[in-house]
Amino acid sequence: MHFLTSVLKSIEPRVDDDFVDRLNYYYTTGVIIMMAILVSAKQYAGHPIECWVPAQFTKAMEQYAENYCWIQNTYWVPFDDFIPQQIDDREERQIGYYQWVPFVLAIEALMFYVPTSVWRFMNAQSGINVLGVLELATDPRNIEPQNRLYTVNVLSRHIDDALRYQREYSRRERSVYLWAFVRIGKLYGAYVTLIYCFVKSLYFVNVFGQFFLLNRFLASESTAFLGAGVIMNLLQGIEWQNSGVFPRVTLCDFDIRVLGNLHRHTVQCVLVINMFTEKIFLFLWLWFLILAFLTFANLLYWMLTVLIPSLRVAFIKRALDMSDAPPDSKKDWKHLSNFVDHYLRPDGVFLLRMVSNHTGNMLCNELIFSLWTRYREMHKMPKAAVLVDSVDTLNKQQTMANERSSFGPSTPTGEGGEPPASRSTTPLSNAGKVFTTPKNFSTPPPPPSMTRQAAKPIKEPPLTSARPRRKQKGSDDEVVQMQFV
Known part of the structure; x- marks a missing residue:
């Protein structure tokens, strides 16, 4: 049985x-x-x-x-x-x-x-967890903004690591005689793409x-x-x-x-x-x-959209045009071809197209913009520096939450006066099945909405004279801070 x-x-x-x-x-x-x-x-x-x-x-x-x-x-x-x-x-x-x-x-x-x-067998040898990426991207809880940002951060880390491994592989194996289909695909960053097109050909x-x-x-x-x-x-x-x-x-x-x-x-x-x-x-x-x-027809569609360089660039450019790109990033459009051809390469574009087909444009555009931000930061920083997270919104939210907890903000209540239940840190699931984060993923800390943080005790200051400071414009509740002298 x-x-x-x-x-x-x-x-x-x-x-x-x-x-x-x-x-x-x-x-x-x-x-x-x-x-x-x-x-x-x-x-x-x-x-x-x-x-x-x-x-x-x-x-x-x-x-x-x-x-x-x-x-x-x-x-x-x-x-x-x-x-x-x-x-x-x-x-x-x-x-x-x-x-x-x-x-x-x-x-x-x-x-x-x-x-x-x-x-399924040959995809497992690619180094890119296509199944894990798509299961995490299609999780229904990504409809919430904070969870979607967290998912984008996790996926961008994994894709960046996998693409970096492929680039290092191509540099190591460039002088070696390429006799196998697998090594050719990994050398030019098109292993998953070629495998998928080959499987499409088998279907036909x-x-x-x-x-x-x-x-x-x-x-x-x-x-x-x-x-x-x-x-x-x-x-x-x-x-x-x-x-x-x-x-x-x-x-x-x-x-x-x-x-x-x-x-x-x-x-x-x-x-x-x-x-x-x-x-x-x-x-x-x-x-x-x-x-x-x-x-x-489906075989022709994938071969044209993934293997033709101009169509790959057009897909990424259209996604970045629809994303929340900062104004200064428009100056870097001239580097877009290099970003698509040498950073993403065919496998990266293929994976992003799969995400777009399964989840729609919203999450895919945010993921492409996150990878674009990583690419820009990587070329502006020294080689030995560590990549900074492209999605810094999570860090800002964490800082704001810490500032509020240091002044003892009142706990928001739900219906009946009880505090609302925070989201569990259980790994995301898809269609009722628990999805465990793949080993290849370097998971960042979850957003505040996914974890329950203990409030820090407030240390009582000495009773001395104090003078009020002006209100901080960055906070939501306009907290008046007191500077003790």
Whole structure:
């Protein structure tokens, strides 16, 4: 039971892909598995074939004939044609696919799941925790401003560390012979991007290959291409009696030894299972056609938007234009290309596009501006200096909270006069599942709204004369400070 639960859990969709990926490996796989179960139930729990046998056959002989014809294959001859006399001519007309329909459907479902397995395995070797970044970015509690700032700070730290590691890797390995796909991607900062585009290509190749698999497995001599032939027959009013595609009535030959002599019997059988098989594979053919167009368009979209430098720069510039950029940062637009090409590189832009697709523009724009601020500070400070947090709003809020607590501010109350419950420091979760911060993340201290701080005791000053000072304009409650002399 635990193994089955783990298998089902591994099939569940994750956030480190897009909707077209889930159409391929999740929804299509689920539909094909359901169809395989339906056909299997009809075959092994029902009566997939019924044969018209001579009157002298007993019930056991009838059951034997039906089982033999189901296993040994049947052949189709139009009602207006004569039954061929030669055994070889009959064997050329045999229909041998109906027994294997559930197994072929299971293989198709497995083929649709292979690309996402490749993506998850190779993505784990990238050094960029794509799944962790997107799970943290899509947490529903990020709708609160302080939590969103905290999330942006955590994500910008992790992305900055991962991109710095890739840049150091490229400097170390520049003179080494690049023989592997992985090393090429890491050298040029496009490992995750190339892997994702490669997986997209696998999805398209898989869908395109499904057409040839169906045609090879099911098509007859009268149809050049299975789905197109069936649709044309339906539009022209050609029934299965004339087309031979998924025939309901077939013939079967079997020999019975009686007193040392062989007696050949030819019986007419009804393949009830072909009524279901025709509808199932016609639906799959049409669905694969739609899925092939969607997958190909999605592959072109990612290749153009992530691999073309001008489109990468345009995406980052548009995000910075919509962010709360300070006025002096407009002077640094000339360094934007260097920021995109040498700091973010393709993997950074790919990760930011994934965040934008899953969370919208607000959090993504703040994250891009945070990375842009880190880049500007990194080029203004010495190499040995430590990067300063791009999101200094958290520090300002912490300072203001400490100033208020030093003067003993009154505790805000909620409904009923009780203090409102502060947010727990439990790691963020996604859809009810606890999300633990990945090891690669260097988590900064959480914002004041996520922690419960103990109030510091106020030290009583000596009773001396005092003179009032002017009010500080920076505080919200206009606290009047007293300077004791």
